[in-house]
Amino acid sequence: MPLPHQRPTAAPIRLDDPLVDRVIDGRYRIVEPLGAGGMGKVYRAVQTGLDREVALKVLSAGLADGRDLAFVKRFCLEASVTARLGHPHTVTIHDYGRTDDGIFYIAMEYLEGxxxxxxxxxxxxxxxxxxxxxxxxxxxxxxxxxxxxxxxxxxxxxxxxxxxxxxxxxxxxxxxxxxxxxxxxxxxxxxxxxxxxxxxxxxxxxxxxxxxxxxxxxxxxxxxxxxxxxxxxxxxxxxxxxxxxxxxxxxxxxxxxxxxxxxxxxxxxxxxxxxxxxxxxxxxxxxxxxxxxxxxxxxMGVALAREPLRPVLLTSSDVEALEVGSRRRYWRRKLSPWILGLAAAAATAAALQQLL
The missing domain is CATH 1.10.510.10 (Transferase(Phosphotransferase) domain 1)
Structure with missing residues (x-):
């Protein structure tokens, strides 16, 4: 498939594309085609209401009509899989679906680069x-x-x-x-x-x-x-x-x-x-x-970025366990000198008893 931003030269773009100016699923107005590939086309579109530019990937009609279920499955898998990912270095999926007349689409962030x-x-x-x-x-x-x-x-x-x-x-x-x-x-x-x-x-x-x-x-x-x-x-x-x-x-x-x-x-x-x-x-x-x-x-003296630490959500049992552990560590620190002192005194007493 072509990418969300570019106009590849591998496949010609028809200027008389029937989807241009059409509103897909009542909310995506197609502005212009960006490229074509084996599975379909990518268009620049505007999400009505939000006035947000998106890249709209549309599955080819010959594939969406059910004659190639594997391609339909791949298309839907890409949408559902990518939509659950939230990493800043992964393309963002805004929406996906199928229109009443059988057009499969994925709306994703429009990228300039x-x-x-x-x-x-x-x-x-x-x-x-x-x-x-x-x-x-x-x-x-x-x-x-x-x-x-x-x-x-x-x-x-x-x-x-x-x-x-x-x-x-x-x-x-x-x-x-x-x-x-x-x-x-x-x-x-x-x-x-x-x-x-x-x-x-x-x-x-x-x-x-x-x-x-x-x-x-x-x-x-x-x-x-x-x-x-x-x-x-x-x-x-x-x-x-x-x-x-x-x-x-x-x-x-x-x-x-x-x-x-x-x-x-x-x-x-x-x-x-x-x-x-x-x-x-x-x-x-x-x-x-x-x-x-x-x-x-x-x-080489090059410092690479690392992920920020994720917040850890603690349950009440987790908090209780931490509190118990904290109390144990507190008393262990407090009593350690006394315990060591008693152990030393006991050892000294045992040694004196042997001498006597």
Whole structure:
């Protein structure tokens, strides 16, 4: 799918689009098309009443009429999954639904910026401090999804939006959870038999082998993105998608420092660990990867942002337990000198008795 802000050149945009100027579900007036993709179109729209600009993703009519239930399921999954996520680095879903005449839509925040893919195409390899800050934000967004039992499965530069903010010139928004999968059980595969879902250049080896996705799957994809940000190109660039998939499954990437000598050794170690073929050899979680990124940053004098501590809600039993523990610690501190003194006196008395 196209992104909430941009006009991709892959698919032409019709100026006579029948949805332009139409009000969807009584509250979203479509202003103009932004782009088209395999699942549908994205429009710039205005939410009436609030006068708020939104990006409106609309499922193609040929898919929404029930002829391809898998695409409808993916579309609805993206809406419901992303709507439950609240991380500042994840795109915000305002609303989703289906109109009376069968149009599926998702209303999301309208973003002005460029994708990480566009940045890499324009500027090539990024300085280590900059790429660490970008990767840190992506990992934090993915970590929240993992805590909700979700794996993105399609982390790639074109699914990362970079916005200019006063305090962060590369403020990250992670997009497109259309391939997200519940790894804690319950949700089946959305692909037809033998079909790959995802992007070959960033696909983890276990997905190539049709094995289940886990949080380490996203760790691998982010490792590939780190490699590309550091080296200016992906680790595998074969001529066909199938060849790229096979390389992800079995070939070792060229060490980043052999591609670009100015890459810090600490960063190279993080990249290669994240890209291990066996998921068990990678970082076990985004928490572990975040710690590794912070370690690499500290070796370069770069401090990475961390999540603020979450407030802890205590029940009455929790408070009572803390009060009991506090009282015990208070009396332990008060009585410790007396107890030690009595123990010393007893030991002295025992020693004198032996002498007598």
């Amino acid at each position: 460029r994708t990480l893919a566009q940045l890499l195409e324009e500027e090539g390899a990024l300085p280590a401090p900059r790429l660490l800050r970008i990767a840190n934000q992506i990992a934090r967004a993915a970590r929240e999804a993992h805590r909700n039992g979700l794996v993105h499965r399609d982390l790639k530069p074109s699914n990362v939006m970079l916005l200019a903010r006063e305090d962060e010139p590369d403020f990250v928004k992670v997009l497109d959870f259309g391939l997200a999968k519940f790894f804690l059980g319950g949700d089946g595969e959305l692909s037809q038999s033998g079909a790959f879902l995802g992007s070959p250049q960033y696909m983890a080896p276990e997905l190539v082998r049709s094995e289940p996705a886990t949080p380490r799957t996203d760790v691998y994809s982010l490792g590939v993105m780190l490699y590309e940000m550091a080296c200016g190109r992906p680790p595998f660039t074969a001529e066909s998608s199938i060849a790229v998939l096979l390389e992800h499954a079995s070939a070792q990437p060229k060490p980043p420092r052999l591609v670009a000598r100015d890459i810090p050794e600490a960063l190279e170690r993080v990249i290669l660990r994240a890209m291990q073929k066996d998921p068990e050899d990678r970082y076990a979680s985004m928490d572990d990867l975040l710690e590794a990124l912070a370690w690499a940053g500290s070796s």
